[in-house]
Amino acid sequence: MTTLLSADYIVPVTQPPVKNGVLEITGDGTIVAVHSPDSRALARREVYRHRGIIVPGFVNAHCHLELSHMLGVIPKHTGLVPFLLAVMRSRIAAEDTVSQAMEAADEQMAANGIVAVGDHANNSLSATIKHRSSLHYHTFVETIGVEPELAAEKLRLSRATAETFDARRVSITAHAPYSVSGTLFALLDGAREVPVPLSIHNQESAAENDFFRDKSGVFLDFYHALGKDISGFASGAETALRAYVPYLGEQTPLLLVHNTFSVAGDIRFAAAAGREVTWCLCPNANLYIEGTLPHVPDFIRHDQRIALGTDSLASNGQLCILSELRTLHEHFPELPFTETIKWATINGALALRLADRYGSFEKGKRPGINLLMHTDGLAITPETTVHPL
Secondary structure, three states: OOEEEEOOEEOOOOOOOEEOOEEEEOOOOOEEEEEOOOOHHHOOOOOEEOOOEEEEOEEEEEEOHHHHHHOOOOOOOOOHHHHHHHHHHHOOOOHHHHHHHHHHHHHHHHHOOEEEEEEEEOOOOOHHHHHHOOOEEEEEEEEOEOOHHHHHHHHHHHHHHHOOOOHHHEEEEEOOHHHEOHHHHHHHHHOOOOOOOEEEEEOOOHHHHHHHHHOOOOHHHHHHHHOOOOOOOOOOOOOHHHHHHHHOOOOOOEEEEEOOOOOHHHHHHHOHHHOOEEEEEOHHHHHHHOOOOOOHHHHHHOOOEEEEOOOOOOOOOOOOHHHHHHHHHHHOOOOOHHHHHHHHOHHHHHHOOOOOOOOOOOOOOOOOEEEEEOOEOOEOOOOOEEEEO
16 A cells, blocks of 8 residues: 655656656655656545645765764854864863764754755764664765875774674775875775775865965964874966876776865866766854855866765754755755755755666655655745655
8 A cells, every 4th residue: 555645746857857746665665756746546535634845864985973063162253274173172082972863863854854964074973873863874984094005094093993883884085185094095995895986075265275385384284283294295286186086097986075175177177087076065054154155156067076064063054955955045045946856855865876776756765754844935045844654
């Protein structure tokens, strides 16, 4: 026996929205079909009707679950370097405190209609929570190391952390261009064992580009505060992105996160030679830390795949993809919802290699079902809320 759900619009994502459409699902949420309102398949059957828009479950392509205990700890608009130093000072807390905050964050994401998460981790504390969760997590174990001579040891330690997670849902990645030496980038590229992209914090601040251009700016203070020798970093690259991509093979897919200061030239450079690139935007975190957003039209103009993430509760007031959508639509009102809903669903699923189950209403998938309420047609308004069905 199947269930029929209807709303003002059904948005399959990979197909055009169906006004007054009907979604047919099995008892476990598997998609059977999306029907037009006059379909003969609906004859004499009960249809559960809702006001609003029915969309697939959201995919949060970038999160840091293990920073959930830092909600409200760091002030807004500090800029990236002070933010990073504050995270390092504040992330250490009692294990019970961290675990309880992660549990609450996991429950919050589920309540906000998120079904799958790309989560960065530096330790194994989130493994148990992820194992119990109703959400599908792919864990990116971050590798950090600016000293070229320590690259092999840093990779070994990351592999040991990765072994504490489900082997089918974990991979090792680089943290960011300013925290990973070229030697370590090359080792990570050679050590890739899964098709999931490298997930890298990219050009989150103008200071990153300054540092790689001529070794100037506030990142010098960052390394000084950490007592790090940065002689292994060469200057002369036009941008941070151009400094590290040459260490990676042309077939290595990338999930580039934040991209707040990426420009059209960076976009063309990253996608050269047909490389698969997904640009993950975290609008609320970008505003929280740097007080600005990426120039979204550049990514659209170059026909790039865009996904959405929340970042962590250290840089966001909530873990909610709908909130990220609202922020985007507030700042870029010309964006069509029929496009941005792809960023919130199928594009993240494609990047995380989960599109066989998540991201769209297609026969055989179990993508989760969200009802967006109080919408104006297919627009996202400040009053729009999400209710997982």
